[in-house]
């Protein structure tokens with residue numbers, strides 16, 4: 011940086027009052043000319059200084075902007091667990107649940123309380139207290155270290171389990187097999203079928219089997235009010251997965267961001283479109299044999315934009331249908347495993363009766379049957395309890411729940 015120029019010397023001249031008038035006048039003229047010179051120099055310097063000040067202001071602005079960007083791109087979300095006092099708090103980082111004792115700047119210390127959600131930087135220093143709007147990002151993702159669902163908990167979809175294991179599990183557990191054969195495993199797997207048939211369970215079971223972090227995001231969460239928020243969430247999602255490898259990214263209701271483009275060109279549509287493009291570009295730039303696998307699910311397969319089904323994207327489609335008769339029997343057995351079921355309960359008969367039920371509905375049937383047993387003051391669930399539960403569900407939902415299973419999905 012250039013240094014400030016030194017000030018010109020101030021002209022000083024002692025004029026002898028006893029000098030004759032013409033000499034004094036001459037001396038005063040000379041002094042005046044010197045003063046005019048100095049004044050001109052000072053004006054020049056002032057101009058230079060103004061210019062430099064302008065330069066510096068621009069640099070400060072630039073640095074402040076850079077600082078803002080740096081801050082905003084590297085912040086993590088955490089919760090304040092405890093305010094210890096003396097400007098120190100314990101925060102727990104979302105995602106990895108790491109607890110850290112950190113100092114808080116006096117600017118924030120007065121306002122921070124236990125339970126607040128805050129943004130922390132790499133060194134865990136609290137940068138800001140989040141309002142509910144910003145917080146939505148943290149809430150949009152559900153992260154489980156190793157979900158407690160195994161393949162044995164899923165009934166009636168053995169073929170689908172096998173396919174998912176081949177397409178998602180094997181690339182994680184035996185990547186060398188793909189290398190030996192010289193093929194890339196599918197980039198993404200799309201599970202499609204009616205609600206409550208076990209799509210989420212399947213994705214969780216793979217994460218469990220492979221000891222991977224399960225990161226779930228609902229497509230509807232990606233449809234945001236503000237421009238750029240959806241794509242930002244997609245970036246966060248993949249960034250988080252990279253931090254937590256091996257990881258299974260599960261995007262439920264993918265149709266929310268990937269429905270066929272309509273004619274209308276509202277700004278909302280454009281924003282959804284941008285979010286989808288971000289998702290596709292994250293997938294395109296993906297290491298096919300890496301430690302992150304992507305599973306998406308939808309109940310609205312017919313509405314999907316075919317662009318997401320192209321090779322290298324969701325190129326393995328697996329239909330997860332409503333369970334058939336045997337499937338329903340298996341699911342009933344799974345959901346009554348932990349129940350005290352009497353010998354007389356006829357699962358085959360119940361499976362016959364529950365045509366059209368999804369796995370989720372069969373689970374409610376089992377719970378409802380248990381409620382009837384309690385109502386009758388028994389600790390054992392009888393066949394009649396299942397029948398009562400079935401009648402109740404049919405009456406309650408005659409118009410919506412049961413028939414809705416097939417409603418969305420054609």
Ligand SMILES: Nc1ncnc2c1ncn2[C@@H]1O[C@H](COP(=O)(O)OP(=O)(O)OP(=O)(O)O)[C@@H](O)[C@H]1O
Pocket residue numbers: 163164165166167204205206207208209210211212262307308309341344368369370371373
């Ligand atoms: N095939 C199944 N075997 C055992 N339980 C099942 C099965 N399908 C569904 N369930 C039960 O229903 C619940 C909901 O299932 P899940 O969330 O996996 O369905 P989904 O297909 O992802 O539904 P949605 O499309 O509505 O997200 C599960 O927690 C489980 O208890």
